[in-house]
Amino acid sequence: xxxxxxxxxxxxxxxxxxxxxxxxxxxxxxxxxxxxxxxxxxxxxxxxxxxxxxxxxxxxxxxxxxxxxxxxxxxxxxxxxxxxxxxxxxxxxxxxxxxxxxxxxxxxxxxxxxxxxxxxxxxxxxxxxxxxxxxxxxxxxxxxxxxxxxxxxxxxxxxxxxxxxxxxxxxxxxxxxxxxxxxxxxxxxxxxxxxxxxxxxxxxxxxxxxxxxxxxxxxxxxxxxxxxxxxxxxxxxxxxxxxxxxxxxxxxxxxxxxxxxxxxxxxxxxxxxxxxxxxxxxxxxxxxxxxxxxxxxxxxxxxxxxxxxxxxxxxxxxxxxxxxxxxxxxxxxxxxxxxxxxxxxxxxxxxxxxxxxxxxxxxxxxxxxxxxxxxxxxxxxxxxxxxxxxxxxxxxxxxxxxxxxxxxxxxxxxxxxxxxxxxxxxxxxxxxxxxxxxxxxxxxxxxxxxxxxxxxxxxxxxxxxxxxxxxxxxxxxxxxxxxxxxxxxxxxxxxxxxxxxxxxxxxxxxxxxxxxxxxxxxxxxxxxxxxxxxxxxxxxxxxxxxxxxxxxxxxxxxxxxxxxxxxxxxxxxxx
RNA sequence: CGGAGUGUGGCGCAGUUGGUAGCGCGCAGCGUUCGGGACGCUGAGGUCGGCGGUUCAAGUCCGCCCACUCCGACCA
Numbered sequence: 019x020x021x022x023x024x025x026x027x028x029x030x031x032x033x034x035x036x037x038x039x040x041x042x043x044x045x046x047x048x049x050x051x052x053x054x055x056x057x058x059x060x061x062x063x064x065x066x067x068x069x070x071x072x073x074x075x076x077x078x079x080x081x082x083x084x085x086x087x088x089x090x091x092x093x094x095x096x097x098x099x100x101x102x103x104x105x106x107x108x109x110x111x112x113x114x115x116x117x118x119x120x121x122x123x124x125x126x127x128x129x130x131x132x133x134x135x136x137x138x139x140x141x142x143x144x145x146x147x148x149x150x151x152x153x154x155x156x157x158x159x160x161x162x163x164x165x166x167x168x169x170x171x172x173x174x175x176x177x178x179x180x181x182x183x184x185x186x187x188x189x190x191x192x193x194x195x196x197x198x199x200x201x202x203x204x205x206x207x208x209x210x211x212x213x214x215x216x217x218x219x220x221x222x223x224x225x226x227x228x229x230x231x232x233x234x235x236x237x238x239x240x241x242x243x244x245x246x247x248x249x250x251x252x253x254x255x256x257x258x259x260x261x262x263x264x265x266x267x268x269x270x271x272x273x274x275x276x277x278x279x280x281x282x283x284x285x286x287x288x289x290x291x292x293x294x295x296x297x298x299x300x301x302x303x304x305x306x307x308x309x310x311x312x313x314x315x316x317x318x319x320x321x322x323x324x325x326x327x328x329x330x331x332x333x334x335x336x337x338x339x340x341x342x343x344x345x346x347x348x349x350x351x352x353x354x355x356x357x358x359x360x361x362x363x364x365x366x367x368x369x370x371x372x373x374x375x376x377x378x379x380x381x382x383x384x385x386x387x388x389x390x391x392x393x394x395x396x397x398x399x400x401x402x403x404x405x406x407x408x409x410x411x412x413x414x415x416x417x418x419x420x421x422x423x424x425x426x427x428x429x430x431x432x433x434x435x436x437x438x439x440x441x442x443x444x445x446x447x448x449x450x451x452x453x454x455x456x457x458x459x460x461x462x463x464x465x466x467x468x469x470x471x472x473x474x475x476x477x478x479x480x481x482x483x484x485x486x487x488x489x490x491x492x493x494x495x496x497x498x499x500x501x502x503x504x505x506x507x508x509x510x511x512x513x514x515x516x517x518x519x520x521x522x523x524x525x526x527x528x529x530x531x532x533x534x535x536x537x538x539x540x541x542x543x544x545x546x547x548x549x550x551x552x553x554x555x556x557x558x559x560x561x562x563x564x565x566x567x568x569x570x571x572x573x574x575x576x577x578x579x580x581x582x583x584x585x586x587x588x589x590x591x592x593x
Numbered sequence: 594c595g596g597a598g599u600g601u602g603g604c605g606c607a608g609u610u611g612g613u614a615g616c617g618c619g620c621a622g623c624g625u626u627c628g629g630g631a632c633g634c635u636g637a638g639g640u641c642g643g644c645g646g647u648u649c650a651a652g653u654c655c656g657c658c659c660a661c662u663c664c665g666a667c668c669a
Contacts, residue, residue: 027619029604029618029619030618030619030630031604031605031617031618031619032605034604034605034662037663054660054661055660055661055662126668127669156669158668158669160667160668161594161666161667162663162664162665162667164663169668169669170669173669174669175669176669177669217667217668218667218668219668226669235667235668236668321666334666431669432668432669433669434669435668435669468669469669470668470669471669472669473669474669502628504627504628505627505628539627539630540626540627540628540629540630540631541627541628541629541630542627542628542629542630542631543629543630544628544629544630545628545629545630546629546630547630549629558628560628561628562628
């Protein structure tokens with residue numbers, strides 16, 4: 019490809035103050051261009067890289083036995099209604115109508131479509147297991163696009179859906195896990211595999227592949243000793259016993275003139291923070307229930323865990339007014355002890371969710387549902403009965419992992435994930451069944467597996483760039499080598515043009531992908547662009563090199579070049 | 594969706610108390626240059642986000658929309 023003919027330009031100035039390097043570099047180097055927020059033109063250079071990533075993903079998916087196909091982008095809305103995903107929160111569906119009023123969702127993920135396709139074939143156990151996948155445009159009505167390609171509203175995703183029996187599933191899940199590990203390794207991305215929340219996708223467990231990066235939006239924990247890794251939302255940790263050897267004392271109500279913070283309680287009673295109860299009141303708009311989360315004072319409530327155990331969908335903090343008027347309590351003094359079980363005015367039920375850390379402390383203290391009154395020696399079961407008891411605690415860096423090591427906090431870009439879906443979709447959708455060897459109808463056991471191609475591309479740039487520009491790993495670079503021709507407009511160096519043209523033709527014939535900078539531009543601009551574009555190798559042909567009969571070959575990441583004859587250069591690059 | 598902010602040639606910006614729309618980069622032409630983003634001259638390019646209002650007069654003041662950026666709650 020000749021630079022003079024390449025559509026898309028680099029720019030010297032950085033323009034706006036881009037916060038994310040990959041965002042700035044991809045725009046500056048002419049790989050992408052923004053259309054509207056979160057929607058990008060993929061320019062010829064960008065598409066080349068995108069295609070190379072797809073090729074690698076496809077090769078590994080095929081090797082793992084998955085089969086590629088393509089599904090429609092417009093999904094009949096009725097399918098999404100079957101699984102109630104038109105109403106559950108998560109991403110908002112983009113809806114569209116045709117001229118007859120038929121309703122469609124712009125596909126954001128395709129579990130329903132996959133099930134709908136498979137059930138059309140009325141399969142038997144002999145057909146299982148199988149795994150189908152596609153590369154297709156996904157639409158997400160994201161609240162806020164961010165960081166260039168890191169979070170967008172339209173993107174190509176590789177999404178795979180496996181169908182199997184429950185017994186076969188484990189192996190498929192492991193196969194995908196292995197395939198992903200190999201994919202990201204080949205793409206030059208170091209990823210951590212972390213347990214995560216299934217969210218609106220459904221199912222019981224899933225793992226994210228996270229490329230460590232400061233620009234990432236995922237916060238997660240790793241125990242490097244044991245390899246335990248988990249997203250902040252689901253991370254579990256070892257809870258230490260506190261004073262469980264202390265004898266239980268009778269409940270006592272005392273005057274407590276204090277503010278609303280935990281610290282003020284600690285000061286007033288001169289007791290440790292961990293002995294205090296932390297009572298956080300939420301309201302779930304989806305199910306119209308108050309949810310009181312009770313936890314040990316030195317821990318925080320993990321809302322994702324809370325939502326899961328309480329089966330809540332749309333949690334918000336309760337207002338002071340609700341606390342006072344509806345629940346007859348007092349902000350800062352809320353307590354599960356003698357808590358009303360129903361809103362006085364609203365009639366909405368109150369669900370008490372207790373964290374299991376409450377079992378590690380005796381004689382706790384906290385509010386008494388009255389202004390400036392506290393309770394001492396609160397004891398679970400005796401003084402209050404939780405409706406649900408579970409792990410709802412938020413892990414913090416430095417805590418002990420369940421395997422014993424220390425939890426290390428990291429940030430990263432979620433480039434892929436694998437989900438166990440189990441019977442989630444086949445329970446919700448009719449006829450999602452196969453016939454087993456006894457002739458009985460059985461539900462499909464499913465999994466799904468996604469990789470965001472554009473986000474992966476951006477994550478690679480995040481991991482591979484320097485102050486001069488992008489440094490593409492060789493296997494996904496848009497071109498292997500950039501052939502820079504210098505001094506082309508000087509009348510007395512005509513030999514340069516023919517030497518460069520000749521080398522370009524021979525390299526191309528040898529199967530080496532070349533970006534030939536034949537532009538009528540000054541050397542500085544050409545060098546700067548070659549660096550910015552991140553092409554792994556650079557050849558310089560100039561008056562000097564033509565006279566010497568040896569041109570310069572240099573790697574993008576190295577400072578020094580080699581002087582080699584044309585034949586040697588071709589040999590070196592052909593490999 | 595909550596908070597903050599910005600909309601003026603392709604990009605980045607300036608525009609005073611309302612009174613002829615400017616600068617830098619980029620682009621086109623000519624000339625001089627040519628190993629790390631040169632310089633001179635000439636030129637093209639703008640319904641000032643949209644609609645409405647105030648005014649003799651609106652980029653500037655008022656109102657309502659729209660779009661975008663950043664920070665938070667969500668995801669490949």
